Amino acid sequence: MVIGAVVLAAACGPKPSAQVEKVEICSEVGDYGVLVNAIEITVSNPRSIKGLTAADFDLANNVPGAFIDAATGKPGQPYEDDGIVVSRKGNTLRIEATPFNKAGKMEGFFKRVPWELHCAADSALNVTPENVAAEHIAILEDCIHGEFSFGGLTREYMLYLPKDEKGNEIPNVPLMVWQIGGGEYNKDMMTVATANRCLVSLATEGVPCAALVFALANPNYSYSASLDPAKVELIDRNNALQMAFIDTLIADGKVDGSKLFCAGASSGGGCTMRFMMQFADRFKAAIPCCAMDPIVPIHKVDEKYPGQYTDDIEKVWKGNCVYKWDGENMVLSPMNIEAFVNLPMFFVHAATDNTCKVASTYAYSEARKRLGATQDKVLIYSDEDLVSWGVAPMMAHFSWVPLLDDYSEGSPMQWMIAQF
Numbered sequence: 125m126v127i128g129a130v131v132l133a134a135a136c137g138p139k140p141s142a143q144v145e146k147v148e149i150c151s152e153v154g155d156y157g158v159l160v161n162a163i164e165i166t167v168s169n170p171r172s173i174k175g176l177t178a179a180d181f182d183l184a185n186n187v188p189g190a191f192i193d194a195a196t197g198k199p200g201q202p203y204e205d206d207g208i209v210v211s212r213k214g215n216t217l218r219i220e221a222t223p224f225n226k227a228g229k230m231e232g233f234f235k236r237v238p239w240e241l242h243c244a245a246d247s248a249l250n251v252t253p254e255n256v257a258a259e260h261i262a263i264l265e266d267c268i269h270g271e272f273s274f275g276g277l278t279r280e281y282m283l284y285l286p287k288d289e290k291g292n293e294i295p296n297v298p299l300m301v302w303q304i305g306g307g308e309y310n311k312d313m314m315t316v317a318t319a320n321r322c323l324v325s326l327a328t329e330g331v332p333c334a335a336l337v338f339a340l341a342n343p344n345y346s347y348s349a350s351l352d353p354a355k356v357e358l359i360d361r362n363n364a365l366q367m368a369f370i371d372t373l374i375a376d377g378k379v380d381g382s383k384l385f386c387a388g389a390s391s392g393g394g395c396t397m398r399f400m401m402q403f404a405d406r407f408k409a410a411i412p413c414c415a416m417d418p419i420v421p422i423h424k425v426d427e428k429y430p431g432q433y434t435d436d437i438e439k440v441w442k443g444n445c446v447y448k449w450d451g452e453n454m455v456l457s458p459m460n461i462e463a464f465v466n467l468p469m470f471f472v473h474a475a476t477d478n479t480c481k482v483a484s485t486y487a488y489s490e491a492r493k494r495l496g497a498t499q500d501k502v503l504i505y506s507d508e509d510l511v512s513w514g515v516a517p518m519m520a521h522f523s524w525v526p527l528l529d530d531y532s533e534g535s536p537m538q539w540m541i542a543q544f
Contacts, residue, residue: 142172143247147255151220151226152262153317153324154189155514155525159223159264163241163251169185170215172246175405178208180245185237186224190514197511212292217249238315258305263324272338272372272535274451275364279367280313280339285378286332298544299334299379300326301366303388303395305524306345306416313339320389325528331541334379338366343392348421350440355458356398359418360447361454363399367406368449385540387411389524390480394418397488401446404463411536414480414523415488419445422484433487438494461495468499468543470536472527475504479521503536 142165150162167173188200207222217243228236243249253277268283285293302322308315310336316339326333340362342355349355374381384407387397393415400410401419417423420436427433438505441461447454469492473485482504505526507517532536 129325131224133268139174140169140172141215142246143168143254144248146257147251147257148258148260149226150260150262151359152223153264153321154223154225155321155522155529156189156191156225158226158261158318159189160186160221160226160239161209161223161510162218162220165217165219165249165251167215167217170212173212173215173217173249176210176212176217176243176245176249177212180243181208181210181219181249182206182242182244183208183221183224184238184242185229185357186221187229188514189223189225191519192511192514192516194512194514197516200514202229213265226253229479248401263327264314267317267323269313272365272369275361275369276351277361277366279341279362280318281527282313282323282337282535284327284335286327286334293378294332294503296380297332297334297378298383298385299336300385300387300540301370303386303392303399304337304340305388305390305392306342307390308339309345309391310343311339315392320524321528322387324525325537329531329537333544334373336366336370336373338362338369342391345418347417347424349394349416349418350420350437356418357454359395359398360402361449363395363402364447364449364454367403374492381406383408383544385409385411385543387413387527389527390521391412391416391418393480394484398466399462401459402448404460404467407467409468409470411470411472411527411540411541412485412488413527414474414477414485414521415471417484418481419488422487423480427483430455431490433483434490434494437487437491441491441495465492465495465497468501469497470501470539472503472523472536473505474510474520474523475506476517476520477523501536501539511529 125398146166148164149160151158157450163201186202193200209266211218228238231237238253241251256276271280308319323335332407344355373379386399393412422433444456446459448457471481471485472487489500515522515525
């Protein structure tokens with residue numbers, strides 16, 4: 125009887141303090157980086173986390189992912205309601221919350237205050253980023269991460285291939301290949317993959333389309349790169365490498381070679397234009413976003429007369445203007461103008477973009493009209509449009525945010541999907 129009483133007392137005694145074995149976070153790619161949506165805490169004794177509820181937890185410095193609050197036009201503040209939901213499975217406690225910026229709260233310029241999870245019932249369950257042992261990023265965890273070599277270059281890539289309800293890859297799906305911006309050049313693959321929602325946008329919407337991004341190294345790509353043949357050749361060589369890799373996906377039956385799409389922003393918008401100059405006959409449509417100027421100088425250069433940019437682009441396109449791989453080298457060649465103008469493009473830009481001015485979009489689209497393009501579309505975002513998507517007007521260059529978030533009728537992404 126004494127032994128039984130001791131056992132009963134141990135079972136019904138005070139709940140022990142938690143002994144944390146591991147902390148992991150679950151996250152997703154946001155418009156400006158990574159958002160945390162759940163924290164999982166594994167403890168040694170499941171009794172130590174029994175009975176805990178959302179009321180026992182509080183998050184600090186958990187701000188939204190957008191630069192500004194669309195309702196106020198001001199920087200986002202920590203959530204008043206953290207949206208915490210608590211569940212337990214075995215010895216793992218899962219705290220879900222309204223997604224918040226993994227980088228923490230912005231305080232002044234360039235300073236971040238880390239997020240924190242507080243547990244009023246047991247301080248041993250408090251969590252800061254320093255405690256996190258592993259991170260699981262939705263969709264990116266399902267991506268294939270590898271390297272590919274072609275034409276004297278080797279580049280890293282990440283590839284998302286959609287799966288069916290049983291987890292099997294869906295064969296012969298459409299492919300969207302994203303051209304990265306200059307801010308991601310010469311960066312590691314995860315920085316590229318999390319810089320914006322290019323890899324996860326379609327998958328998040330449940331659209332069965334593959335997505336491909338390469339980590340490119342264009343160390344010398346800058347304004348007026350078109351004046352330096354070596355810079356232009358490198359852009360085209362990177363594109364040739366990507367096309368060669370896409371051909372392997374087609375040969376393996378992973379993507380449908382008749383449903384290839386290309387999009388990109390900033391420097392990537394300019395690279396999208398050059399990609400289509402090389403391979404217009406291979407793609408079904410393209411979305412150049414806030415495009416830079418690797419065809420003729422536009423940014424940091426004033427027009428000598430109205431329409432000069434368009435005249436200059438048209439002249440370039442009618443000559444030997446693109447480097448193509450001939451089996452041994454990249455050779456300056458003419459482009460297939462007929463295929464180029466028959467390939468529909470949806471140009472996207474912000475009216476007040478001070479990084480890549482909207483004149484580039486107008487010049488590219490007008491020059492294509494002169495060559496015979498009739499299916500192009502142009503969408504110019506106002507400052508009010510940008511604010512509604514959480515983009516401050518001072519950051520009007522970020523027009524890829526509404527591009528990758530908006531799937532409403534008439535949007536560029538919906539326009540692309542309609543061509544699947």
